[in-house]
Amino acid sequence: MLQLLTFLVEKLSLVSNFKLFESSWLDGEDQELPAQRGPPPPPRRGDLLEVPRTIFTHYGIYLGDNKVAHLIPDILPVLTNDEKLISSVITNKRLILGCMYKAATVRVDTLEDFAYGCNILVNRTDKVMKAQAFPNEDVARRAEKLMGAIPYSLLWNNCEHFVTYCRYGSAASRQTEKVWCL
Template identity: 25%
Template sequence: MMIALPRQAPTMDYEEQVRDVVSNAQFGDLIEFAYPIGYSHWGVYDEDGHVIHFAVADEGQLKSRLRGYIQAVFPLCGDLLLGETQIRRQLVEDVNVPEGSHVMITNNRHARKPSPETNMRERRDALLDQELPYKLFSLNCEHFATFVRFGEAVCNQIPGRTKNLECKEATEVFQRIVTPDES
């Protein structure tokens, strides 16, 4: 007697996933780049195949060489060790991810209602090209992406931390850039 196993849907390769995201995403959608080691890089979809995300800050030749050495030893997290980021607009297909990553639209992991599009665009415009330190627990790419979408910075992938809890420190950093004091 043969047992029929359920048929699994074929998995898409990374390039197919990118095409799927670009063809289905709408402005303000959260884009998740899921790394094979269990954590993700996050950005916000910005139309025309682009994502806004924490990226490597501009750097000189010496720092670039140092980054290359660090990434050779720590290929999945070398950028984090230098601790500097710049919020950039980049094609989804050009975001640097490790082999085996997956990319997808992920709007349902933060128990928040999205802000009106005009608010998201205001936050995006104010934060684009800003250079910020990278702080794993208090100012990271997921904090940035959720702040743009919801107006509150949230990170649900830090082990041992309460899920869907606003990181007030990150929200305040971003909010000061979006609405600086007029004093």
């Protein structure tokens, strides 16, 4: 088992060096964007949020009042029904075990916990998705209805699948599509 985990970490490290999972889907992605004046506008209820991570981009739906719904691997709901314990900030150990056991939760965290110190991008996928986005209030309601424990798959049911289903009505992950193109 340790050899398998070492192999996977090595491969993920290799993939991250090639920057295959950067969230730069926009046409003309090498062009510089015009400088913004002042801080970006705050997110609105129903906005799709992106947070760049080391290898992948993490996604969520803004619910308003500084809260974000997002799907995240988590082993704890498999082991307990204690809502207070489950709602605590997910540790890397919980996340890795959730990935291995294929368990996740759609949960609500603060904007700060969701961002985890990274910059938040808002609704960038609207420019590349073929489907029209639902009205923001409908997007937020869809996300709220999906709260709780669900099966997890890095390739077939991850955080990006969750937000694209909520915002566009069809679950898709452009990040995992890039894996298949290797």
